[in-house]
Each structure stands twice: as C-alpha cells, then as structure tokens.
Amino acid sequence: MTIATLPAADPSPGSAAAPDPAATDPAIRPHRGGYVLAWLGLVPFAAYIVLFLVLPTILALGSGLFDGDGNLTFDNLAALVDPVIVKVFGDTVWLSSATAVIGAVVGALVCWALLGLAETTLVRRTVDAAASVLAQFGGVMLAFAFIATIGTQGVLTLALRDAFGLELYANGPWIYELAGLFAPYIYFQVPLMVITFMPALAALKPQWAEANLTLGGTRGGFWAHIGLPVLAPAFLASLLLLFANAFSSYATAAALASQGAPIIPLQIRAALTSETVLGRENLAGALAFGMIIIVALAMWGYSAVQRRAARWQR
Numbered sequence: 001m002t003i004a005t006l007p008a009a010d011p012s013p014g015s016a017a018a019p020d021p022a023a024t025d026p027a028i029r030p031h032r033g034g035y036v037l038a039w040l041g042l043v044p045f046a047a048y049i050v051l052f053l054v055l056p057t058i059l060a061l062g063s064g065l066f067d068g069d070g071n072l073t074f075d076n077l078a079a080l081v082d083p084v085i086v087k088v089f090g091d092t093v094w095l096s097s098a099t100a101v102i103g104a105v106v107g108a109l110v111c112w113a114l115l116g117l118a119e120t121t122l123v124r125r126t127v128d129a130a131a132s133v134l135a136q137f138g139g140v141m142l143a144f145a146f147i148a149t150i151g152t153q154g155v156l157t158l159a160l161r162d163a164f165g166l167e168l169y170a171n172g173p174w175i176y177e178l179a180g181l182f183a184p185y186i187y188f189q190v191p192l193m194v195i196t197f198m199p200a201l202a203a204l205k206p207q208w209a210e211a212n213l214t215l216g217g218t219r220g221g222f223w224a225h226i227g228l229p230v231l232a233p234a235f236l237a238s239l240l241l242l243f244a245n246a247f248s249s250y251a252t253a254a255a256l257a258s259q260g261a262p263i264i265p266l267q268i269r270a271a272l273t274s275e276t277v278l279g280r281e282n283l284a285g286a287l288a289f290g291m292i293i294i295v296a297l298a299m300w301g302y303s304a305v306q307r308r309a310a311r312w313q314r
Contacts (some may be wrong), residue, residue: 152173
C-alpha cells in the first residue's frame with residue numbers, strides 16, 4: 001500500500017495560522033534598540049544637511065521673497081531680469097556648460113583607455129587615486145597653482161616669452177577674467193567625470209561583446225548599437241552633475257577673479273560685501289534663488305537619468 005502525503009492546505013481566514021518564527025524566536029526578532037541606534041547614526045549627517053543645505057536655502061528664499069518687514073514681495077526678483085544680471089547668468093551657464101562638455105568628453109576617453117586594465121594594476125590604481133584627489137583640489141590652492149604657472153609672471157608665461165617671444169597676455173590679463181576660469185574648471189571637471197563615469201563603463205558585460213562577435217558583428221557595431229546606447233544615460237547624468245558642480249563653484253573663481261564678478265556666485269559676494277552700494281542683501285537672495293532653481297533643475301534631470309542608467313549597473 002502506498003501512502004501519499006498531501007501538501008498542507010493554506011489556512012483559511014478563520015483558522016489559526018502558523019506562528020511566524022521571526023515573531024516568536026528572540027534571536028530572529030529585530031530589536032527596537034537596533035533601530036534606535038541606526039537612526040542615531042544618521043544624526044551627524046542630518047545635522048550637516050540642515051546646517052549647510054536646508055538652512056542656507058531657507059535664508060536665500062527668505063531674503064529674496066520677503067522684505068525687511070517680513071511681507072511677501074516679488075520686487076527683489078526684478079533684479080533677475082536686469083540686463084547686467086541676465087548677462088552674468090548667461091556667462092555662468094556658458095562657462096558651466098562648456099567646461100562640463102569638455103570635462104565629460106575627456107573624462108570618458110580616460111575611462112575608455114583604462115577599461116582594458118585590471119583594477120589591481122598600478123596604472124589603474126594611480127589614476128583612480130589621482131582622480132579622487134584632484135576632483136576635490138580647488139579653491140585658493142588651485143588658483144595659486146594656475147597663477148604660478150600661467151599667470152602674468154608665471155613660470156610657463158616667462159618661459160614662452162623668453163624662448164619663443166610668445167606673449168600670452170598681449171591683449172590683457174585674461175587669466176583674471178571669465179576666460180581665465182575655463183582651464184581651472186576643466187582641471188577638476190575631468191577627474192570628477194572619471195570618478196562618476198568609470199563604474200558605468202566597467203558595468204558593460206563582456207558577454208555582450210562576445211555575443212555581438214558570435215552573431216557576426218564588429219567592434220564598431222558593438223559600440224554603435226550596444227555600448228553607446230547603454231552608456232548614454234550614464235554619460236548624460238554625469239554631464240548634468242558636472243554642470244551643477246561648475247555652476248555652483250565659488251572658491252576658485254573668487255581667488256582668481258578678485259577684482260570683478262563675471263559669474264553669479266561672485267555677484268552674490270559683491271552684493272553682500274559691497275562697500276560702495278549698501279543694502280543689497282535682498283539682491284543676493286534673489287540671485288541665490290535663481291541659482292537654486294537652475295541647480296535644482298539640473299539635479300532633477302541627473303536623478304531622473306541616473307535611475308535609468310542604474311538598470312544597467314546591477
């Protein structure tokens with residue numbers, strides 16, 4: 001006689017269900033103290049976000065949208081359509097866009113060159129470490145490095161003049177103007193692109209290239225029909241991140257262009273520290289409000305594209 005063991009039927013709504021092991025076993029049941037410790041671990045980061053992101057944003061909105069009596073007003077935003085401010089906004093967007101595109105292209109080429117090297121090789125580790133350091137190398141140190149190298153009395157400037165009779169500043173000291181910000185910005189944009197784009201490039205599966213060759217495809221066909229379409233969202237997300245990074249940069253430009261305000265961050269500084277025109281704090285708030293809108297749009301686009309690119313990095 002053969003006895004067949006039937007699977008247990010699902011408990012009906014009125015019957016008693018089997019107890020959950022996680023609810024009865026103390027070793028499995030999560031402890032409330034663990035949740036508390038986990039939330040306490042976020043306190044330093046939350047305090048940093050509140051002090052250096054949320055609070056400045058609230059102050060910028062308050063000074064730009066409210067008058068001295070605390071009444072809501074849009075008079076301060078009229079400065080955003082002033083021809084001088086519009087031109088400075090345009091120059092800032094142009095500087096950020098140009099350096100973002102150049103940094104993204106050069107950085108992507110560096111990532112492609114490193115793709116054939118293992119992560120444990122000396123060259124790969126050296127480039128990764130250098131990119132991590134140089135992406136954060138800015139401010140007064142970077143400005144001094146460029147002034148000492150290609151300033152009006154820089155080492156390279158004097159060498160070119162003495163050896164070849166080439167005057168870098170025959171038409172004026174452009175390094176202290178808007179044009180002088182291009183090279184320093186590209187200097188830290190390229191390493192940032194290497195950091196952000198290399199994981200996406202490394203996520204390309206070798207099986208895709210092998211399948212392409214098996215089906216009679218070519219190396220160029222792989223990049224045209226598989227590689228580039230897959231990498232396009234990640235490249236666009238990195239490009240938007242580079243734009244936001246350049247648009248909000250202040251320290252390097254402040255150290256180089258100390259006598260003018262060719263970009264919006266320096267216009268905000270001038271509005272807050274001007275010794276000739278007083279009471280321009282509301283103008284600074286309006287300019288900051290305009291910057292917040294542009295950066296928020298860029299970061300929203302970055303987040304949207306990054307979600308799409310993350311599907312290929314799993």
